[in-house]
Amino acid sequence: MGLRQFMLSAALSFVGAAGLSVTAHAEDRVLKVSLQTELQILDPIITTINATRVFAYLVFDELVAIDSEGHYKPQMLSGWDVSADRLTYTFHLRDGLKFSDGAPVTSEDCIASIERWAKRDGFGAQLMDAADRFKIIDTKTFELSLKRPFAFVIDALGKPGHQIPVVMPARLARLDANTAVPEVIGSGPFIFLKDQWRAGAKAVFARNPNYVPRSEPADGLAGGKVVSFDRIELLSIPDQSTRVAALQKGELDLLEVVPYDYIDMLRKDPNVTLGKQPTIAQNMIAINVNHAQAPFDNPLIRRALQVAVEQSDVMAGLGVPVDMYRVCYSIYMCGNSGSSDAGTEYSREVGPKAAQKLLKEAGYKGEPVVFLHAGTSALLNPVGSVIADQMKQAGFNIDFRTSDYATVAARRLKKSPGADGGWGVTPMVMTGIDLLNPLAQQMVSLNCMENNPGWYCDPALNDLLKVYSQASTAADSNKSRDEIQAVFHKNVNYVLAGQFAAPPAYRSDLKGMILFSFPVFWNVRRE
CATH class of the missing domain: 3.90.76.10 (Dipeptide-binding Protein; Domain 1)
Structure with missing residues (x-):
């Protein structure tokens, strides 16, 4: 080989190596995440979908x-x-x-x-x-x-x-509150790259150069949100085994929720870390009930549904290890100082057999119940199957509709009868951080509001919420909380189906991960 050819070969080798280095470095600056539900709506006051909440804390403050x-x-x-x-x-x-x-x-x-x-x-x-x-x-x-x-x-x-x-900017905030804003402009640590968005498949975020973090250490959603990644990618992967395999191969960096069947396997993988959620981050399965349409416009039929659900069976169907769940009928979650037993007397005898008699007494005539089932959700998929089976055993005529979560979320907004595109019941996952204060949690605070999917309405509840908002002593506050919960159970706003932990999993080279009720992406870095 002549000198000229040797020099050219060496130069090309150098360029190739440099290119690989640049590519590897670029990949190190990208965090790839799989959420349990798909991102469909880009306005956090329009929806209660968890993926939109994750989106909100990336781009807004x-x-x-x-x-x-x-x-x-x-x-x-x-x-x-x-x-x-x-x-x-x-x-x-x-x-x-x-x-x-x-x-x-x-x-x-x-x-x-x-x-x-x-x-x-x-x-x-x-x-x-x-x-x-x-x-x-x-x-x-x-x-x-x-x-x-x-x-x-x-x-x-x-x-x-x-x-x-x-x-958000006032010019956007003054637009119709019932319609998602046409632009995503926030003051959070990341910018949403809308031109790279594929609804339900992929959402991309870039570091916000205008963001100035607070000086205090990050703690939950508070403190200094220091960004170490140039790019965040939220990827929708419907199949649970594919998600887990992608995490193990390093094609994903984080799973929001680990399917329970894979926990033991991931615990043995040195390249993967299972996150331990704080108590405030535990979850509650709740069944959203459509009060606006038959048969659940009848409170006695709602009560039969309430009794039909056996929480321990729901948790077993989900595959939750016994040390990661508890039977709980408090709308404020169990195991904390705000928990309450008010209105939970019905829970002493529950299950499909106990519900059969109530359903007959309520005058149920076999009307179809459209059951919205999110087959792509690691949590809602098994939960929905168990709850639907319990309802069938109790005597409900179930019209089981399986789809992706985005479709479920969209249909849940329809108030029409099931035959006209509406629905009857659908399970949901609620995080403990959203349930601590009755004025903040959707199972009571949206009482009689039109934008409340399920459309529960009990005039007495609004008066109780107002009294609670003015409580001046701890005793008065606790009394109001008990009264609110008792009214919730009497009206059966929702049906509670069990409290549990849902650990995330992430690549072990990620350090500084903040474990909360949902994924946050500040202060985490790759080492």
Whole structure:
């Protein structure tokens, strides 16, 4: 080989090696994630789907954030002042806040965003019922005046989900609150690359160069959201075994929920770490019931459904290890200081056989019940099969409709009868962080609201929620919580089907992972 040929060969080898190095480095800066449900809706006050919540915390931010122990901390705010009579709150935005389009975040944006959120959220509606007015003091300071005491102003502004009071530009926040905004512009740590989005398949996010994290260490949703990855990819993989195999091969970095059948296998894989969820991050299976249509417009038939569900069988069908679930009938979750037994007397005798008599007494005539079953969800797929079987044993005429989760979520919004595209029941997964405060949780706070899929409505519940919002002592607060739960069970807003942990799994070279009720992608890095 001549000198010229040798030099050319060496040069090409160098370029090839450099290219591989650049490619490998680029891949190291990408985090690939599989959620348990598909991302379909890009506005976190329009839906309660968990994938949209994950999306929201990537691209938006909140004025207040909750930490891993349930405490509320300033996030977009530098702080707030409260008057002696607790009727005036003055909020101060921290320095350096910008939207992803480069525009500064202002008081006007914050007020418009709060008002939009409150039109669709039960907690927000309670807050605005107590509010007198908002007032802009300057571009970084605004004021909320109350006409009556409201004990949960800060909790409302830091609500971690369903629906989320994120801040967006005022020009978008002033649009119809019942329609998703046409642009995704937030002030969070990432930017959504809409041109690369394939609904239900892939969503891509890039680091937001305008984001300035807080100086405190990250803790749950609070603190400094330091970004180490240039790109986040949310990938939809319907088949559970394919998801797990992709994680083991390094084609995925994180699974939001590990199918229980694979837990033992993954525990033995040194390249995979199973996350241990804090107590606040445990989950509740709840059955969403359509109160607007027969047969569940009859409260006695709802009660028969309530009794038909045997929680331990649901958990066994899900494959949850016995040390990872508990039978629980408290809407505030069990195992914490806010748990309650009020209204749970029916739980002493449950199961399909116990429900048969109730169903007959209720006058059920065999009307079909459209059961929406999310076959692509690692959690809802097995849960749905068990619950449908329990209902059949109790005597319900089940019309079982299996589809992907996105289809289930879309159909769940339809109030029409099952024969016209509506539905009767569908299981859901709720996270404990969303259930601690009755003003924030969707099983009671959306009472009599039209944007509440299931359309439960009990006028007495609204009065109880109002009393709770003004409670001045712990004793009064606990009394109201018990009364709210008792009314929930009497009206059968939802049916509870068991409390459990659903651990995530991620590649062991990821460090600094923040384990919460849902995946968050700040402070994690690859080593």
